[in-house]
Amino acid sequence: MPRVRASIVLIATLAAACHRTSAPPAAIRFLHTFNPEETRLFDATMTERGIVVDASLVPFARGRQVIAEILRAGTDCPDLIRIDATWLPELVAGGLLVQVPLALIGHDWSPEAAALAQLHAEWWAAPQAVDGLLVIRDLGPPAVPAPASASLTDLLAAAHAARTAWRRYPLGVRVDGYWFVPWLRAEGGELAPGGFDDAAARAMTRLAALFGDVARPPPSSGLEEPDENQRWANHEIAYWITGPWQFHQLGDRARIAVSPLAGAPRGGQLLVVPRCAKHPDDGWRLADELTSLPVEARFAAQFATVPTRNAALAEAPALSRAAYDALRGATMLPREPVTPLLFDDLNAALRAVIVGDASPEEAVAGVRRSWRRLTRQAAP
Amino acid sequence: MTARPRATASLRWRVLLALSVAAMLPTVIVGTLTIVRAREDVAREVNHGALAHIRALGAMLDRTLQDAWRTVELAAASWADAPGDPRDTELLLRRVRSNMPIVRSLSILDPDGTLRSGDPVPARLDVGSHSFGGYVGDVEILDGRPVVYLVVQARSRTGELIGVFVAGLDLAFVRKQISEALIDPGARIVVVDGTGALVASSQDTGAAGPVAVQGHRSLAGVDPAVDRALGATIEGTLSANGWVSTYRNLSSYQSRRGVRWAILHQQPERDAYALARKTTRDTLIIGGAALAIALGLGGFFATRLTRPLAQLARHADAIAAGSIDDPPPVRGPGEIGVLGERIDEMARRIAERAALQAALARGDRLASVGVMSAQVAHEINNPLTTVLGYAKLMLEGKPPGHPDREALELIASEADRMKSIVGGLLEYARAHRKGARDVAQAAGAGHCDPAAVLRHTAALLEPQLRRTRTTLALDVTAAAPVAIEAHALQQILVNLGQNAAQAMAEANIEGTLTLAARPAPGGVATLITVTDEGPGVRPEDRNRVFDPFFTTKAAGLGTGLGLAVCKHLVATAGGSIEVGDGPGGRGAEFRVVIPNAAGPT
Numbered sequence: 001m002p003r004v005r006a007s008i009v010l011i012a013t014l015a016a017a018c019h020r021t022s023a024p025p026a027a028i029r030f031l032h033t034f035n036p037e038e039t040r041l042f043d044a045t046m047t048e049r050g051i052v053v054d055a056s057l058v059p060f061a062r063g064r065q066v067i068a069e070i071l072r073a074g075t076d077c078p079d080l081i082r083i084d085a086t087w088l089p090e091l092v093a094g095g096l097l098v099q100v101p102l103a104l105i106g107h108d109w110s111p112e113a114a115a116l117a118q119l120h121a122e123w124w125a126a127p128q129a130v131d132g133l134l135v136i137r138d139l140g141p142p143a144v145p146a147p148a149s150a151s152l153t154d155l156l157a158a159a160h161a162a163r164t165a166w167r168r169y170p171l172g173v174r175v176d177g178y179w180f181v182p183w184l185r186a187e188g189g190e191l192a193p194g195g196f197d198d199a200a201a202r203a204m205t206r207l208a209a210l211f212g213d214v215a216r217p218p219p220s221s222g223l224e225e226p227d228e229n230q231r232w233a234n235h236e237i238a239y240w241i242t243g244p245w246q247f248h249q250l251g252d253r254a255r256i257a258v259s260p261l262a263g264a265p266r267g268g269q270l271l272v273v274p275r276c277a278k279h280p281d282d283g284w285r286l287a288d289e290l291t292s293l294p295v296e297a298r299f300a301a302q303f304a305t306v307p308t309r310n311a312a313l314a315e316a317p318a319l320s321r322a323a324y325d326a327l328r329g330a331t332m333l334p335r336e337p338v339t340p341l342l343f344d345d346l347n348a349a350l351r352a353v354i355v356g357d358a359s360p361e362e363a364v365a366g367v368r369r370s371w372r373r374l375t376r377q378a379a380p
Numbered sequence: 381m382t383a384r385p386r387a388t389a390s391l392r393w394r395v396l397l398a399l400s401v402a403a404m405l406p407t408v409i410v411g412t413l414t415i416v417r418a419r420e421d422v423a424r425e426v427n428h429g430a431l432a433h434i435r436a437l438g439a440m441l442d443r444t445l446q447d448a449w450r451t452v453e454l455a456a457a458s459w460a461d462a463p464g465d466p467r468d469t470e471l472l473l474r475r476v477r478s479n480m481p482i483v484r485s486l487s488i489l490d491p492d493g494t495l496r497s498g499d500p501v502p503a504r505l506d507v508g509s510h511s512f513g514g515y516v517g518d519v520e521i522l523d524g525r526p527v528v529y530l531v532v533q534a535r536s537r538t539g540e541l542i543g544v545f546v547a548g549l550d551l552a553f554v555r556k557q558i559s560e561a562l563i564d565p566g567a568r569i570v571v572v573d574g575t576g577a578l579v580a581s582s583q584d585t586g587a588a589g590p591v592a593v594q595g596h597r598s599l600a601g602v603d604p605a606v607d608r609a610l611g612a613t614i615e616g617t618l619s620a621n622g623w624v625s626t627y628r629n630l631s632s633y634q635s636r637r638g639v640r641w642a643i644l645h646q647q648p649e650r651d652a653y654a655l656a657r658k659t660t661r662d663t664l665i666i667g668g669a670a671l672a673i674a675l676g677l678g679g680f681f682a683t684r685l686t687r688p689l690a691q692l693a694r695h696a697d698a699i700a701a702g703s704i705d706d707p708p709p710v711r712g713p714g715e716i717g718v719l720g721e722r723i724d725e726m727a728r729r730i731a732e733r734a735a736l737q738a739a740l741a742r743g744d745r746l747a748s749v750g751v752m753s754a755q756v757a758h759e760i761n762n763p764l765t766t767v768l769g770y771a772k773l774m775l776e777g778k779p780p781g782h783p784d785r786e787a788l789e790l791i792a793s794e795a796d797r798m799k800s801i802v803g804g805l806l807e808y809a810r811a812h813r814k815g816a817r818d819v820a821q822a823a824g825a826g827h828c829d830p831a832a833v834l835r836h837t838a839a840l841l842e843p844q845l846r847r848t849r850t851t852l853a854l855d856v857t858a859a860a861p862v863a864i865e866a867h868a869l870q871q872i873l874v875n876l877g878q879n880a881a882q883a884m885a886e887a888n889i890e891g892t893l894t895l896a897a898r899p900a901p902g903g904v905a906t907l908i909t910v911t912d913e914g915p916g917v918r919p920e921d922r923n924r925v926f927d928p929f930f931t932t933k934a935a936g937l938g939t940g941l942g943l944a945v946c947k948h949l950v951a952t953a954g955g956s957i958e959v960g961d962g963p964g965g966r967g968a969e970f971r972v973v974i975p976n977a978a979g980p981t
Contacts, residue, residue: 036614055611056600057629058574059640062515066574066640076575076600344513348539358538366540373491 027054028282031070031078033063033269037248041302045295053286064090064340071096077276079283082128085116085267090337092119097272099123101284107291112328113308116268119335125270126287127308129299131243132266133182134326135259136250143257144170144238150260150329152186152206155239159214162238169216172231172240173207174224175354177346178265179241181333183207185263191342192334193371196364204360208353218354244323247304258322266330268308338375345370391689395682403674411667418659423624426652427617430626430645435615437561437569438630438643441554445516448480448549449530453514456534456545459488463534463542469497476547484527485548488534491541501546505529514544518640519551519573526551526579555580567647574640576600576610609642624652688716692723699727757802764802768795804939827977828866830897830906831856837873838895844878845893848885850912855896858906862974864953869974872949872957873910875942876970880912882933883968887915891967905955905975913967917959925959950974 030053034042039057046053056078058066064087070076071091083091091097100123109117113127135155137144144162148154159171173179181191183206189199211217219227229249231237240246241261250256271290273283289295296312299305304319306327313324333339349363358366455476462468469488477483487498495501505517514532521527527548534543558569559582571579576598599606605618605625615628623646630641650657688711711717771792778785834856845852862869877893884891891913900907917925917932924930926947929940950957955974962969 039611054601054607056574056607057611062640065515076598344533345539345541348513348533348535348541350539352535352537352539362538366536366538370491370541377492 026279026282027052028080028279028286029053029078029277030055030080030082030283030286031058031067032056032082033058033060033084034082035060035245038299038303041299042290045298049289049295051286051289060084063087067091068094068096071274071276074276077274077278079273079277079279080286081272081274083125083270083272084340085125085270086333086340088119088124088270088272089335089339091272091274092124093337096275097124098275098277098280100126104284104288104291108310109308110310110313110324112266112324113268115332116308117270125272126284126291128269128271128287128290129244130266130268130306130308130324130327131245132268132327132330133179133241133243133261133264134323134330135261136240136242136246137257137259138232138235138238138240139255139257140235146257146259147239150262152182152262155261156210156214159239163214167236167238169214169231169236170238171210171214172228172237172242173210173215174228174241175211175218175347175350177343177350180204180207180346180350181265182241182261182263185331190334191265191339191346192336193338193342193368193375196368196371198364200367201360201364204350204353204363207350208360211354218351244304244306244320244327247319247323248302253304253317253319256319258319258326260326260329262329264327264330265333266327267332268306338371341374342371345374392682392686395685396678399678399682400675403678404671407667407671407674411663414663415656415660418663419653419656422653422656422659423617426624426647427626430617430624430647431615431628433561433563434569434626434628434643434645437558438628438641440557441571441641441643442630444482444553445528445530445549448482448547449516449532451476451480452530452532452545452547456532456543459545460534460536460542466497473498480547480549482549482551482553483547484522484525484550485546487546489544489546491543493544496543498546499548501529501548505531505546516640518575519577519579520548521577522548526554526577528573528579551579555582558582563645564647564651566651567645570599570606570644570646572599572606572609572642572644574610574642576602576606579641605644605646606642609644619649622649623647624649685716688720692716692720695720695723695727699723699730757805761799761802761806764795764799768792768799771795801939804941826865826868827861827863828869830858830860830862830869830908830974833866833869834873834895834897834908837870837877840870840874841877841881841893845881848881849890850881850884851890851892853892853894855894855898858897858899858908860899860906861977862906862953863977864949864955864974868949868953869908872946872972873908875946876910876972879942880910880914880968883914884912886933889914900973903976905973908972908974909969910972911962911967911969913962916961916966916968922959926957946972 028051032039032042032055034057039055042055046055063083067081067083067087068090070078072094088097100117104126105123109127110130112130116130117123117125117127135147135150137146145158147158156171162170164170177191180203183203184191184200187199187203187206189195189197189203216227216231218224228237228240228242232240232250247253247256271287273280273287277283291308293309293311293315296307296309297315300307300312300316300320304317304323306320306324307313307316313321316324345367349358349367352358353360353363455472459469459472473486473488476486485499485501487501488496489501490496493503502520514530517529517531519526519528528551530545530547530549532545532547533541534545536542554571558571558580561569561582563569563582568581568583570581573579578599600610601607603625604620605623605627608616608618608625609627609629615626617624617626619625625644625646627642627644630643711720771788775785775788775792778788834854838852838854842852873895877895880893884893894909894911896909896911898907899905921930921932925932926943927940928944930944931940947957950972953974955972957970957972959968959970961967
């Protein structure tokens with residue numbers, strides 16, 4: 001009888017425990033722009049840490065637009081959003097975000113991460129990753145030497161030296177406004193409606209001169225990334241201007257060496273809580289988890305992303321630390337709401353110059369007109 | 381003693397339990413594996429089948445959208461070359477509409493959003509120069525029909541934005557295509573956009589599904605599968621609310637078109653896993669039947685195994701209790717049978733030992749009797765001879781009719797009878813002394829020809845038999861010498877013959893006394909029988925007739941020592957003697973088995 005009683009008590013206890021655990025905790029609503037691989041790791045991490053998250057993916061290309069629409073509508077509002085650092089000024093200017101709790105601000109953020117998360121000396125985000133442009137070079141075999149300095153001149157000299165019969169175009173660079181920034185800055189310009197003048201035309205001229213010389217002309221399909229990955233795998237690229245987001249696609253990390261690039265833009269990914277969030281505390285709790293030491297270390301280990309906390313940086317793989325060092329000399333883009341909107345016209349103009357449809361001066365003039373209109377539209 | 385049956389029963393249940401567990405374990409393991417594997421296989425097949433289905437449908441929808449996108453993009457590029465000609469613009473728009481029947485509206489806007497040509501567009505569309513070359517928007521429900529807008533930039537040769545093409549695509553074709561898809565009864569295919577808004581469902585008119593699609597502007601937050609699909613990396617499966625949902629997120633990550641769609645195949649679990657359920661049911665039935673058969677066989681074999689053990693236990697109990705006569709043979713399979721045989725053998729040996737001990741005890745007793753008899757006979761014989769002598773002497777002096785003569789004759793007669801008794805005692809004592817000597821000198825010291833002894837005995841008995849009108853028959857077929865002194869065998873046969881003749885005479889039967897000798901089965905001994913047609917020996921007396929002083933004769937007619945002497949002589953020769961019914965159950969038959977003598981006579 002004692003055994004029977006004990007069994008009944010045990011079964012009742014288990015049933016009660018199961019009943020208790022069967023009630024699901026409220027899910028934290030999270031809108032993110034992780035790529036598919038990052039999404040898998042995120043899902044696995046949340047499952048392991050017992051955090052129930054109702055996550056929804058927003059394609060990066062439309063992320064700024066969709067997120068702004070959702071937050072302005074105020075309905076169906078998430079508790080936390082992962083955004084690109086360039087989107088922050090627009091959301092802050094629109095009064096769509098809440099500031100970061102002091103507990104989060106007190107973490108051991110790296111200076112670069114802390115700068116990303118702040119605007120006008122106020123904290124609006126928890127930095128999740130630091131990125132930007134840098135130069136990766138192929139350690140071969142055969143290994144290519146590092147450029148003499150971070151300057152574009154030395155980079156191009158090294159690229160010329162690395163050119164061989166089977167490596168006709170040793171420099172990897174995209175026809176994209178973001179990649180244009182170092183050349184613009186080298187000419188004394190900046191990515192801002194007011195700073196786009198002759199310096200931009202000169203920069204365009206210099207950049208366009210690379211294609212067909214040390215850089216491969218853009219593919220007709222317009223899809224550069226698959227082409228770049230294939231060429232890297234074949235050791236056809238000696239120096240590749242890209243960002244840490246590319247590392248996880250490159251396979252053998254032992255082949256990769258990282259160098260800084262003069263005038264490179266630095267950015268990153270931020271976690272923000274919208275003002276319309278129903279459970280902002282839950283949002284910050286999730287942000288705290290995602291920027292915790294084990295999670296940052298795990299993302300860094302798997303994707304070689306650059307962690308935002310000093311402790312995580314110390315434990316990050318060598319490639320992540322090298323990327324961080326290379327990005328320390330990079331500079332953030334102007335922190336204006338209009339900045340992310342500038343690339344649309346700039347990209348098209350660059351493409352027109354590089355394929356020879358327009359002269360740099362024509363393209364710059366068109367961009368200036370477009371940006372003026374854009375500034376007008378964006379004005380309240 | 382009462383614990384033993386309980387122990388046997390306990391053993392039976394233990395054997396049954398062991399066999400049951402032995403049968404149950406593999407049945408349960410195999411059954412469980414079968415059920416689990418069947419469930420996994422069916423789930424995998426359902427998942428694969430549904431995924432293949434929605435991949436094909438998703439690819440078809442995506443292809444249709446991309447074709448539309450390319451068409452509009454081409455039109456925008458063409459228009460951007462000569463944007464100022466209104467006629468060309470109208471012609472272009474008409475051509476696009478005719479080439480794409482799914483176009484519900486088509487417009488050209490200035491970069492600032494002002495309508496330039498074509499149909500009006502919703503004001504909320506973001507058509508600025510920052511829309512990264514354009515995009516595919518989320519779904520709008522217009523007049524109850526799902527519509528998606530393509531926003532395509534028209535740029536000049538220098539890359540400058542000069543206009544935006546906005547094409548509203550009627551997504552009714554999606555509903556048509558998925559409703560024409562061959563799916564299982566009860567299943568449905570649902571297409572939602574990035575906000576969870578329903579684009580189309582193959583069961584628009586029904587209320588079936590995890591949630592009714594009618595009346596829901598958005599399934600996000602309502603159907604967990606839709607939430608999962610929208611948050612998913614690419615594709616997966618979710619079982620919730622009794623439905624199996626396989627989903628595929630069609631969102632193109634970092635695509636400038638930015639399509640945000642998901643397609644789901646949803647089916648009730650009871651339908652999706654019907655085959656697994658049937659397999660489970662069949663497995664349970666077959667497993668249960670196999671288990672029942674195994675248990676039945678287990679019970680049968682447990683009983684069969686433990687029954688001989690129980691018999692052995694009873695047998696052992698009987699042996700322990702001293703009842704070892706004629707034990708029933710214990711038969712059983714394998715080692716149990718061997719064990720039964722060993723216990724039988726052990727019981728036989730114990731019985732033999734007991735018999736031997738009894739015989740020894742009786743031998744001692746008889747030997748004591750013999751010694752005492754010899755002493756008494758010796759002490760009595762001399763005075764008795766004197767009494768008999770004087771009685772006869774006094775009789776000689778008394779003429780017939782003398783008054784003392786009757787008394788003297790009675791004295792002489794009784795003295796004579798006493799002398800006869802004393803003679804018997806002396807003979808019994810002599811036989812024992814001789815037997816002991818023979819045992820001491822080893823068996824087989826003497827031997828004789830049984831045929832000759834039988835013929836000689838017949839000659840001796842004949843006068844007496846003639847007086848009692850008994851016929852004597854001889855039947856001798858044995859030729860081998862037997863290991864017994866001739867005078868001993870003769871004494872045995874005379875004793876048995878006289879007893880038989882007396883028994884027939886007392887019963888007034890004029891029968892036949894048959895003396896026979898023939899080889900005993902096995903050829904190592906000779907069977908000698910003395911058979912009469914008298915009243916026979918009662919079964920209850922058959923074990924006692926060979927005891928000293930046991931007699932069935934009237935008082936004064938027998939000493940009770942004759943058969944005891946016979947048995948002693950036979951036993952001394954290493955043989956055996958027993959009594960039974962005569963042929964046809966008539967009379968008595970004494971069967972004497974004497975070992976044949978070893979070596980030549």
